[in-house]
Amino acid sequence: MDNPYTPNAGAAPEILIGRDAQTEAFETLLKRLSRGRSEQSMIITGLRGVGKTVLLNRFVEIAIASKWEVIELEASKHNNTHFRQAMFSQLKSALLRLAPRARWTARGKRAAEVLSAFAVSVDGQGAWSLSWDVPPAEGFADHGDLGMDLTDVLVAIGEAAKEQEKGLVILIDEVQFLGSPQLEALIQAVHKTVQKKLPVTFVGAGLPQITELAGDAKSYAERLFKFPKIGSLEGDDARKALTEPAANEGAIFNEDAVDLAMEITRGYPYFIQELGYQVWTVANAHRITRDDVAIAKEAYDSKLDGSFFRVRLDRSTPLQTAYMRAMAELGPGAQKASDVARIMGRESTQVGPTRAELIEMGLLYTPEHGYAAFTVPDFDQFMLRAVPTLDVPAPQRRKKTTPTP
Template sequence: MSPITNPFAPGAGTPPPELAGRDELRESLRIAIARAKIGRPAKSAMLVGLRGVGKTVLLDRVRADAEAAGFQTIRIEAPEGRSLPSILAPQLRQALLRLSQIEAARAFAIRALRALAGFAGKLKLTFGDIEVGIDYEPEPGLADNGDLEHDMQALFEQVGLTAKAADTVIVIFIDELQYVEEAQMAALITAMHRSEQRQLPIVLVGAGLPQLRGRMGDAKSYAERLFDFPFIGPLPPEAARRAIEKPLADESVSITPEALDHVLTLTQGYAYFLQQWGSHTWRAATQSPIRLSDVVSASATVIAALDESFFSVRFDRLTPKEKKYLRAMAELGAGPHRSGDIAACYGARVSSLAPTRSSLIVKGMVWSPNHGDTAFTVPMFDAFMQRKMSGIDWRES
């Protein structure tokens, strides 16, 4: 079959041809945003889940839904090594400039832009990476105390008042939110709390690894009451089937039940892996229907591709001690595993491995589903580690 018409999209955050199994969550977020517009209580949401479940794709689809409904959106990613103010301020400026074109909101937008100027100017001393255009001179005393938590509250209040005057909602989308430092996370939570108290039309939709919930709770104890934390997991069997069958049917191609069942078994329902196996199986097949032998033939290629990209980009960031820790986890299976079991397999005391475990959590490689438990954040990483560090030499490394 022609590679040109291959319907599958196995990229990082690339929209799949069929976004299956996420309609209920999209609808709940649509309702929350619509409620915010009319001043009704609306909980913001944090989408949490492992790598490869489709959080980024879902985040972008919800953003498209919001824009189609006429709302203002901001989309940022929280990369490691940059401050939240530095990535948020330029996007807020663009949103405010758009709203300033609406007559009813113009005066509010100008005051919000003055608040932004004061916010960036004062915090430049703390966060040297803030770079934002200044359209109006700061208003003395408005978001310019130099205290991030206080100033972000004041800034969000002015942004919310502008959105309210414009009869719209500003929806802030932040991906990889787990990388935001705790003090900055606390400031963001406090600002959203103040906006909710004043019933201002600002909604935050974040996405991150499972440790995000705990990190937000550590930053502000009331975070779990302020936000919903829907867990984005593997697709249910019927949704996973549709994610493969519908794109094929749209190209007038079918797949045998045995072949489809094998794809679902291999991918465990994870959205990214479904796209990988779908794409490579399409390339391996010569005609419709796609057969079990096509899936088997494609699987070696899929695993090699995943090892070279999806898994290796994470493995290559690890220290030798971190690699050995993950290899010990892999020896025990997919997990989660007790810290004592990992230490026994590693050949060390639990206390001596605590810093290694902590650094792996910070890097987003593992998380703690329960006290004393450790689990991979990347599906199938246990099998990769066994392939990458095979034999028994790793124990002596």
């Protein structure tokens, strides 16, 4: 009951440490936009378990305290076809929070009409319509182009928000899973609100490849956004992330216990939370010793292997598993595609599609051209434990087809 550690996906630690620069940048962003001044927005990048989602949740608290309306989305490669529907639903709610329908001004009513036009679209799956009993505007958000339509909507809502002396922030987690059309549309729409000095912005979080994806979507993305990279906590911040939650419950870590914990976790926020949780279950006094940490390590390793790591391996095909095992054999850093292929006894062209699949799944990213690295810290060590022997499936031969006489 009194365990102060929170090793859960996106769960905020009791004390958020080491992210002051990002929270201050977000506060500055909202304040400048509120005053009609431009400011680069941000897309936070980092590996799994470094606290990107936690930071976005903190941004929600800051935005609400600043009287901004917030839209929260988690991107998924499975729901890009429903992106317009999801945006309509969220924007509709945000508009009604900005001002109830009975208090709509001319700008509020126009924003609702533009949003109604956005709610009807024809795509590859045919026409769809969402319930919204406001007549659609003509000539706005009805172009059949997601970027142009979303631009019209965000400009209209931004004008209504500005009139109410409020703002709108769109927070999207797992940005790397947005399809190119969706990401391009968001960047295009936000770019127009910046030009018009409207209090609208988009802040995202994703794996390291999002920097390249955003640049590919729109060449001006590098000027529209900052891409702060967050990683492991360092020095006193890492130590405080472990010791301060315990101190709030009246428990104190010995210095050598903290030293061992830092050696085990290397300062990764999720790992600190998991190790702290396991240490709390084995310590039997209010002074936590190095022996307590050493004893807890077995449960810590088992928990990470059984959940944090295993859930990713279980989604992989035998060939994908072999590719990751070959990478692990080469070491923890980014590995050259040709070296991985050599370890597998294949040509780069033969395993290139497998590498691309793992990147699309979010298991690998490309820190530089021709290289790939794991998106999960210490995943190489797990692969060596979980798959002791590299077993590369035999190439599948194409079946010969007999011509129809």
